[in-house]
Amino acid sequence: MESLQVNLKHKTYQVHIKRGITKELGKHLRAQCSGEKVAIITDKNVYHIYGKQVLQTLNSEGFETHVIAIEPGEKSKTLATLNDVFGELVRAKISRRDLILTLGGGVVGDLGGFAAATFLRGIPYVQVPTSLLAQVDSSIGGKVAVDLPYGKNLIGSFYHPDAVFIDPDVLETLDPREFNNGMAEVIKYSCIKDRQLFEELMSFSKDELTDNIDRIIFKCLTIKKNVVEEDETDRGSRMMLNFGHTLGHAIEKYFNYSKYAHGEAVAIGMYQVTKNSESMGLTEHGTSLMLKELLSKHSLPHQMPESDAAQIVETIALDKKSKGKSIDIVLLSSIGECFIKNICKDEVAKYFL
Ligand code: ADP
Ligand code: ZN
Numbered sequence: 001m002e003s004l005q006v007n008l009k010h011k012t013y014q015v016h017i018k019r020g021i022t023k024e025l026g027k028h029l030r031a032q033c034s035g036e037k038v039a040i041i042t043d044k045n046v047y048h049i050y051g052k053q054v055l056q057t058l059n060s061e062g063f064e065t066h067v068i069a070i071e072p073g074e075k076s077k078t079l080a081t082l083n084d085v086f087g088e089l090v091r092a093k094i095s096r097r098d099l100i101l102t103l104g105g106g107v108v109g110d111l112g113g114f115a116a117a118t119f120l121r122g123i124p125y126v127q128v129p130t131s132l133l134a135q136v137d138s139s140i141g142g143k144v145a146v147d148l149p150y151g152k153n154l155i156g157s158f159y160h161p162d163a164v165f166i167d168p169d170v171l172e173t174l175d176p177r178e179f180n181n182g183m184a185e186v187i188k189y190s191c192i193k194d195r196q197l198f199e200e201l202m203s204f205s206k207d208e209l210t211d212n213i214d215r216i217i218f219k220c221l222t223i224k225k226n227v228v229e230e231d232e233t234d235r236g237s238r239m240m241l242n243f244g245h246t247l248g249h250a251i252e253k254y255f256n257y258s259k260y261a262h263g264e265a266v267a268i269g270m271y272q273v274t275k276n277s278e279s280m281g282l283t284e285h286g287t288s289l290m291l292k293e294l295l296s297k298h299s300l301p302h303q304m305p306e307s308d309a310a311q312i313v314e315t316i317a318l319d320k321k322s323k324g325k326s327i328d329i330v331l332l333s334s335i336g337e338c339f340i341k342n343i344c345k346d347e348v349a350k351y352f353l
Contacts, residue, residue, distance in 0.1 A: 244271075
């Protein structure tokens with residue numbers, strides 16, 4: 001088992017990565033939780049595949065379990081679903097001595113984590129992320145949220161779990177498009193911080209990727225951990241995790257969050273900004289070509305889709321990370337090294353389109 005310790009100002013917690021850990025969660029929770037009840041927040045897809053084994057391991061350690069299974073997909077990340085979840089928590093008489101366990105992808109992690117942050121002013125929770133995207137990215141960092149009709153993640157908090165349990169074996173049942181969606185974030189980490197990882201990803205066959213995925217998850221989380229420890233509340237250096245996201249978010253929004261999955265939009269964002277920074281001489285020659293090849297290898301898009309440029313530029317200029325007349329953007333100097341550049345809002349098109 002590989003473990004990582006996340007050291008925050010007011011809290012420390014462990015991230016465990018181990019094949020098959022889903023089947024032994026009970027034992028691990030028993031070691032750190034004295035409560036009797038566990039509320040499992042999951043989605044119906046994931047519950048159908050992994051529910052039985054999770055209940056079995058928890059019950060065998062004497063935990064009383066309550067399952068709250070929401071409809072799968074981003075459309076469930078709403079206040080309405082949250083309201084239902086609170087109702088179930090009340091019905092199960094969950095107290096602050098009990099535990100919430102989120103079992104699922106980013107949607108379940110974000111919504112379940114926000115439920116844990118707010119129910120009874122906060123109760124302990126552990127994350128068991130099951131999608132690659134959640135395993136490498138959203139499960140650590142403490143960002144929990146739900147969407148509003150006006151935009152994504154508008155209601156939320158920073159609330160860190162007490163532990164994260166990552167089972168790379170559960171990725172076997174993930175839809176290939178969802179797997180690649182997570183690979184976009186893996187590629188992002190390699191671009192901003194780990195050239196060796198980028199080169200490995202370039203050379204791996206499909207089987208080699210599967211065989212090494214636990215090590216890859218560990219590498220990505222190590223990068224994320226270091227950045228999060230340095231900037232817990234996302235005001236400074238955590239910005240570098242936003243590589244590809246400024247344009248990516250604008251693309252997702254432009255197409256009403258339906259045409260492109262998050263990772264796909266980020267893939268286009270990473271390529272587009274790198275192609276432009278390279279032609280301005282800010283990025284080593286050849287970088288965007290390498291990036292395009294790696295994205296294509298994972299069936300990820302890179303080309304900017306047909307869209308209304310003015311609308312995309314406006315969305316970027318209104319991004320919550322923008323300040324006054326300028327915005328901070330993340331560029332690569334070469335594969336494995338990034339820097340932050342402050343650009344004027346009237347330069348947005350030059351960098352992104
Ligand atoms: P993401 O993790 O990409 O942010 P979701 O939480 O919506 O987004 O998860 C993506 C989809 O993958 C959902 O339909 C979810 O039910 C499904 N899913 C998550 N983990 C697994 C898994 N291990 N096996 C099969 N399907 C999964
Ligand atoms: Zn992302």
